[in-house]
Amino acid sequence: MANLRDIKKRINSVSTTQQITRTMEMVATAKIARALQREKDSEPYAAAITDVMLTVAQDSSVDVSNPLLVDPEVYERALVIVISSDRGLAGGYNVQVERAAEQRIKHFYRHGAKEVELITCGRKATEFFRKYPNKVMAIVGESDDPTIENARIVANYVIDAYSQGHLGRVDIVYFHAKNRVEQALRLERILPLDQLVLQTARGPRANENEAPTGLSSPFEFVPSADHVLSKLIPSYVLTIVHQAMIDSAAAEQGARRKSMHSATENATAIIADLSRTYNRVRQASITTEINEIVGGAAALEEN
Numbered sequence: 019m020a021n022l023r024d025i026k027k028r029i030n031s032v033s034t035t036q037q038i039t040r041t042m043e044m045v046a047t048a049k050i051a052r053a054l055q056r057e058k059d060s061e062p063y064a065a066a067i068t069d070v071m072l073t074v075a076q077d078s079s080v081d082v083s084n085p086l087l088v089d090p091e092v093y094e095r096a097l098v099i100v101i102s103s104d105r106g107l108a109g110g111y112n113v114q115v116e117r118a119a120e121q122r123i124k125h126f127y128r129h130g131a132k133e134v135e136l137i138t139c140g141r142k143a144t145e146f147f148r149k150y151p152n153k154v155m156a157i158v159g160e161s162d163d164p165t166i167e168n169a170r171i172v173a174n175y176v177i178d179a180y181s182q183g184h185l186g187r188v189d190i191v192y193f194h195a196k197n198r199v200e201q202a203l204r205l206e207r208i209l210p211l212d213q214l215v216l217q218t219a220r221g222p223r224a225n226e227n228e229a230p231t232g233l234s235s236p237f238e239f240v241p242s243a244d245h246v247l248s249k250l251i252p253s254y255v256l257t258i259v260h261q262a263m264i265d266s267a268a269a270e271q272g273a274r275r276k277s278m279h280s281a282t283e284n285a286t287a288i289i290a291d292l293s294r295t296y297n298r299v300r301q302a303s304i305t306t307e308i309n310e311i312v313g314g315a316a317a318l319e320e321n
Contacts, residue, residue: 022303025296029289036285042107043278046271049162050198053268057195057261064261071254074239074247075211086210086247093186095133096126097154097179099172099208099259100147101192101266102140104161109280111193111273112142114203119143119191122205126187135185137172139164139263162270164263166256173256180209190259195268199276208258 075087100119102112119136126134133152138144141158155175157168179185188208193201239246 022296022299025292025299029292029296032285032288032292036282036289039278039281039285043275043282046275046278047198050195050268050271050275053162053264053271054195054198057264057268060261060264064257067250067254067257071247071250072211074243074250086251089210089212093126093129093131095135095185096131096187096189097135097137097176097185098122098126099137099176099188099190099262100139100143101190101262102138102143102146102161103266103270104141104158106142107277108270108273109277111201111270111277112140112146115191115193116143116146118203118205119147122189122191131187135179137175139168139172139266162267164260164267166260169260169263170256173252173259176208176255176259177252185209190262192262192266193269193273194265195272198272201269201272204262206258206262208255 098119100115102115106112123134123136136147136150136153137155137157138147138153139157140161144156144158147153155172157172160168176185176188180188187210189205190208191203191205194204195201
């Protein structure tokens, strides 16, 4: 049986860890509030530019052979963008997104892709895929506070590579923050535009509260719908990438808060268990001492 000193030292050690995890939980709680607000503030613009993009792409005058709309069965070259965090202590947050990206890469290879490129955002994903031969870019150091500049670097590469025919498919993998507690893994296609998504193109609304409706009449685009579509693509890709980074930052803090809360509760349970063990050992030690004293006194009386 462990002695009292060892048990006491372990209780102190777990108590120190508990203080650290509780502090990290409080910090993550404060950060997730700001991150969720930032995500909420950016959603209207992202929804609006996506709506405009889909509306133009769905127009009947758009060339059906446009690379943005063609969805070939086999992609010779594809790109996967994976967004993780720079730091750990977030439960299975990074592991799940890394595995999802890995499975997506394998999926493309199984379906005929000759080369699948990779862009990693976040130190954890960068380290996980450090030996991947087709990693074209890595962005680290700003996972909890992503900037538009880094999103533009990624978007510019995507636009240039896709417009030159170097890429036939671009997907992005990240975690979406539903709220302070829940996070959902997302796998989205950026390019080419999804035909199923195109069917959700909505017409103009008088205000944001008006229910979305299908296009009732064609628009007139000058000089052409294809020209407008080509001009919208850079802003659309930039918005999608930046929104995913912001969303992922909020999800990271939510996952870390949940993980640290669980660690704090586990530490509390361990301390309670160790305290019971300490009291039992202490009681047994006291009982032994009393028995020795009583036995010694009895022996003296007999003598």
